[in-house]
Amino acid sequence: MNTTNKPIIGITMGDPASIGPEIAVKALLNPAVYELCNPILVGDADVFRDITERLALNALINPVQAVDEAKFELGTVDVYDLANVDLAQLTFGEISAMAGEAAFASVKTVIELALADKIDATVTGPINKKSINEAGHHFAGHTEIYAHYTNTKKYGMLLVEDQMKVIHVSTHVSLRQACDLVKKDRILEVIELLHNGLISLGETNLKIGVAGLNPHAGDSGLFGTEDDEEILPAVLEAKRRGFDVEGPVPADTLFSKAATGYYGGVVAMYHDQGHIPFKLTGFKWNAEKKQMDSVKGVNITMGLPIIRTSVDHGTAFEIAGKGVASPDAMVLAIESAVRLSKERKSERAKERQLV
Structure with missing residues (x-):
């Protein structure tokens, strides 16, 4: 597949005990997503592998340690692997500091990747605010995390x-x-x-x-x-x-x-x-x-100085792991991130022409 000029979109895992990993993998099984961009998930590869096997999703999880190791091929889901979840301690629909720490780390990492120009835009899966706070990160939500780590007022x-x-x-x-x-x-x-x-x-x-x-x-x-x-x-x-x-x-x-x-x-x-x-x-x-x-x-x-879009729904703990979560909002968030990244690239090109 020709990946030239396609924006690279970093997509966070969300809370590993939520529908976040499920909707992320489901979204990346949509061929239209790969026509638009080069997507890479950010989180724990074992979490994505577990949900893929549990729900019999037709995807191969490909853990990577750098964005340039990603394959960006339909059917192969690239994961920037943080390896920070113990599946034996993870329960669907359960608030925990471990899940909160993993979710927070995926957000912080995707912000760092965007600030370093390793990716063109970020998309976030749903997090549980209580789990995040139990992990010691006292933020009201994604918006405040992004504002803090990008120094945005x-x-x-x-x-x-x-x-x-x-x-x-x-x-x-x-x-x-x-x-x-x-x-x-x-x-x-x-x-x-x-x-x-x-x-x-x-x-x-x-x-x-x-x-x-x-x-x-x-x-x-x-x-x-x-x-x-x-x-x-x-x-x-x-x-x-x-x-x-x-x-x-x-x-x-x-x-x-x-x-x-x-x-x-x-x-x-x-x-x-x-x-x-x-x-x-x-x-x-x-x-x-x-x-x-x-x-x-x-x-x-x-x-923000970087692009951030997100699903506008919560963790849906009550249906986590059941295979019924809809990826519609995740696909729309990816599409919006692509549109914004292209607009930003166009604006920067115009600015360079004026210099």
């Missing part, structure tokens, strides 16, 4: 699925704290991150809708003052800077318009305000089978 979580694109002012904090984080400067920062993200994704609709925090966007101060005192001034300043933006728009109408493509993207004030409508769009529950038929949605961290 201004960043945001952008969710992408079809026409719905949502970025957040705050994410992994309590609801009480989230209200206190609704500040003009942060909202302005996130509007700019979303604008740049839409351009990076090749979108032409750059109209941004900004959600209100309170019911009816505060209703002129009757239900809270944050909308008038923090959100509106941010929107007005963003307009002054040339952004196509409107708000604060009551959240109960903003997302119905966003789902139709009226907005190129929207700014949510806190985690669940953005995640609930987003997952209603991309997650399809089968009531009869009592499982998800499809789990779609990509999480992109904006503002």
Whole structure:
């Protein structure tokens, strides 16, 4: 297979007790993935070998110690092997410091590979935050890990699925704290991150809708003052800077318009305000089978010096090891990473021409 000019995408294992290893291998059994890129998994090769054999997946696990040792051939799953999981101590669906340490190490390693230009983009599988913290790594999630190890101060979580694109002012904090984080400067920062993200994704609709925090966007101060005192001034300043933006728009109408493509993207004030409508769009529950038929949605961290996309679902401990996990979101995350890496390469080529 000709691998010339294809971006190399590093994909983390996720929590080894979760569906992470399963969806990673399943995604790499999709021929379309190899048409787009050269994928390499980062984690414990024995974990990937175990899930492959357990679920009778038609793949050969190829452990490597360097990216340039990878074969990048369909049917052969290259694994940058960290050899840090004792399978005898691993139980599907169980929180443990060992699993947390292994998951954390795969994330830290893929960041290092990207910073060293060994890979073109990173994709992350689901981690369990409690396991990570039990291993002694006190981060709220992937986004914070990436920000720390890339020394990034201004960043945001952008969710992408079809026409719905949502970025957040705050994410992994309590609801009480989230209200206190609704500040003009942060909202302005996130509007700019979303604008740049839409351009990076090749979108032409750059109209941004900004959600209100309170019911009816505060209703002129009757239900809270944050909308008038923090959100509106941010929107007005963003307009002054040339952004196509409107708000604060009551959240109960903003997302119905966003789902139709009226907005190129929207700014949510806190985690669940953005995640609930987003997952209603991309997650399809089968009531009869009592499982998800499809789990779609990509999480992109904006503002980083490297590319990071991720599945926008959790570890799904309850179905780990059962062979029913869908790789849809992982394939979409890989596709988004490829698109972003090509856009970044194009931008750098233009910059060199201008020098």
